[in-house]
Amino acid sequence: xxxxxxARPGAASASLSFMVAAPPFxxxxxxxxxxxxxxxxxxxxxxxxxxxxxxxxxxxxECIGCPLQPVCLEWALENPGLDGVWAGTTPPERRLIRRERxxxxxxxxx
Ligand code: SF4
Numbered sequence: 647x648x649x650x651x652x653a654r655p656g657a658a659s660a661s662l663s664f665m666v667a668a669p670p671f672x673x674x675x676x677x678x679x680x681x682x683x684x685x686x687x688x689x690x691x692x693x694x695x696x697x698x699x700x701x702x703x704x705x706x707x708e709c710i711g712c713p714l715q716p717v718c719l720e721w722a723l724e725n726p727g728l729d730g731v732w733a734g735t736t737p738p739e740r741r742l743i744r745r746e747r748x749x750x751x752x753x754x755x756x
Pocket of ligand 1: 715
């Protein structure tokens with residue numbers, strides 16, 4: 647694996663050369679992700695605005711029912727700089743989830 651590259655959904659375990667570090671949920675023995683074999687570009691729209699909504703929705707469709715979706719989401723949330731649609735979420739959506747979790751945790755601590 648070479649440095650400076652990012653993990654890409656769709657590249658999956660057959661193409662780990664795409665990745666700096668394989669997401670932990672792609673380890674050997676894990677079920678195949680639903681994005682396995684898909685065009686990774688599907689998961690990387692040029693931006694996350696309305697004009698790309700069809701593409702984003704198509705990527706989300708791949709994530710629906712993926713057996714790795716829960717762990718994929720947690721991994722994506724733990725990696726704030728991650729681009730792309732992961733676990734059916736866009737980077738702006740993951741920022742909102744992180745913010746909301748932080749807020750809820752803050753309320754619990756109070
Ligand atoms: S949830 Fe989506 S991005 Fe994550 S492994 Fe499954 S299909 Fe790929």
